[in-house]
Structures are given as C-alpha cells and as structure tokens.
Amino acid sequence: MRDVESLPLLLRQLALPTMQALWEELATKAMDKGQHPAQYLKMLCEHELADRHSRRLARHMRESRLPVCKSIESFDFGAVPALNKTQIMGLASGDVWIENGRNLLIFGPSGVGKTHLAAGIGEKLIEAGYRVLFVRTTELVQKLQAAKSELTLPAALDKLDKYHCLILDDFGYVKKNGPETSLLFELISERYEHRSIVITCNQPFQQWDQIFEDKHMAIAAVDRLIHHGTILELSAESYRKREAEARLQKEAKKRRGRPTKT
Numbered sequence: 001m002r003d004v005e006s007l008p009l010l011l012r013q014l015a016l017p018t019m020q021a022l023w024e025e026l027a028t029k030a031m032d033k034g035q036h037p038a039q040y041l042k043m044l045c046e047h048e049l050a051d052r053h054s055r056r057l058a059r060h061m062r063e064s065r066l067p068v069c070k071s072i073e074s075f076d077f078g079a080v081p082a083l084n085k086t087q088i089m090g091l092a093s094g095d096v097w098i099e100n101g102r103n104l105l106i107f108g109p110s111g112v113g114k115t116h117l118a119a120g121i122g123e124k125l126i127e128a129g130y131r132v133l134f135v136r137t138t139e140l141v142q143k144l145q146a147a148k149s150e151l152t153l154p155a156a157l158d159k160l161d162k163y164h165c166l167i168l169d170d171f172g173y174v175k176k177n178g179p180e181t182s183l184l185f186e187l188i189s190e191r192y193e194h195r196s197i198v199i200t201c202n203q204p205f206q207q208w209d210q211i212f213e214d215k216h217m218a219i220a221a222v223d224r225l226i227h228h229g230t231i232l233e234l235s236a237e238s239y240r241k242r243e244a245e246a247r248l249q250k251e252a253k254k255r256r257g258r259p260t261k262t
C-alpha cells in the first residue's frame, strides 16, 4: 500500500480511533478476499460505530454514579410479591415515561430494596440509551445550595438537565430548612413534565411537611411528582433483616450439628 502514510493521522483528526486501529489489518484481509473497497469501508464504519456505542455506554455508566452490583437481574422479585415484575421491566426499558418526563416514586420502610430497585432500573435505562444520575438527595441539595451561594445555580440546574432520569435516593432524609428545601422544590418544578425523577423514600406523603418548608410547598411538590407518575410500595419485610436472620439460623444449625466435647 503506497501513499497512505498520512492515513492514521487523518483518521485521528477525524476522531475515528477504531478505524485508526483496524484499517491496516482489515485492508490486508479485504485484499486477500478480493473485497470491493466499498465493502471494506462499510466494515470499518461498522466497527467504529459498535465501539463508539460501547464507549458511550461505559461513559454513561461511570457518570451515573449508580451503586455497584444492584442490578435488576440480582433483584429477588419473589421477596416482594406485591411488585409486578412485568411492570418493573417495562419501566426499566424507559420509552414513554422517560420520553415524557414522568416520575417514579418508590416507598417503603428501610431495607426492603428501594435503592436496589431504583439502581437496577437506572442501569437498564442507561443500557437503553438514556442518561441517568444517582444521588443521595441530601448531598444534591447541599451541592445546589453551594452553587446558589456561588451564583452558579442556573448552570448547576442546566447540568442536571442533561440527565433523562435523576434518581434521588432517600428523599425523606432531607430535613426542613428554608433555603435548601426550596431548592429541592425548584428542581422538581424545573424538571416537571420534561425530565424524569425517581425517588426512594421511607416517609409517606402525609409526612412530607417534615421535608418541605410548609404544607403548601409539600402539596405542590407531591402534585408535580405524582402527576402522571408511578408509585410503588414495597411493604415486604426488610430483606437486610431477613438475610441476617437466615445467616444466624444457618450458623446455629452448624453449631448444633457439631459433636459436643466430653
């Protein structure tokens, strides 16, 4: 192959790293097989696109800050009979609810799998091509507060806007504090009917006036969140507690099985 010394540089300038890595090897193969140049070019493009897709997925997975190992696959639906697996898989695929900026609210006491379920849905949404951010609500509110003090709140809200889905974990841990909770309200209003929010919360709506400044703000927040939203109630016994009990029982059984010293 003559007069192609500058090809790697051209491909780099065009930001085509996979083509840059593969063009030579695939060219040799194409010549051996007597392929038409158009077929060779098509193959190179397909490789570039496939790699671009997996690079984007990896980037979106990293930026999402999802907790590790909390996938839908590892979620035991048998432990929460009230949940409809088909409905959850539908939500995890995104489509209508994400396209329309609708919300998902997951309620239940501690340890029943709210965070796990939200993270599992988030992971599937990323695989379906959406951008997701998982945050503890208190942490996000503090960041927004800091942005407000630095007069960069609009930029901070804009940055959040690029995420199709924002998972606010432990929403109920935010404590009533004038400026902070009004920022949370601002965020909810900003995303209303435009970008989705997933909330995990162990406080029912009736107690949301402990989160928001006053009853009116709490009602307005609930109104925006549940308008076309989906509510899931996980009321099973704590999975954490059940696992710990099963472990203790296993250990006790093991001890009982051991021969006693005489």
Ligand code: ADP
Binding pocket: 070, 074, 075, 076, 077, 079, 080, 108, 109, 110, 111, 112, 113, 114, 115, 116, 117, 200, 239, 240
């Ligand atoms: P919550 O957010 O409701 O307090 P978590 O999602 O943190 O509960 O769940 C507590 C622990 O139990 C986590 O390690 C989680 O992975 C596990 N867990 C809870 N429910 C399930 C489930 N149905 N299947 C598998 N693991 C579960």
Ligand code: MG
Binding pocket: 114, 115, 116, 169, 170, 200
């Ligand atoms: Mg949780």
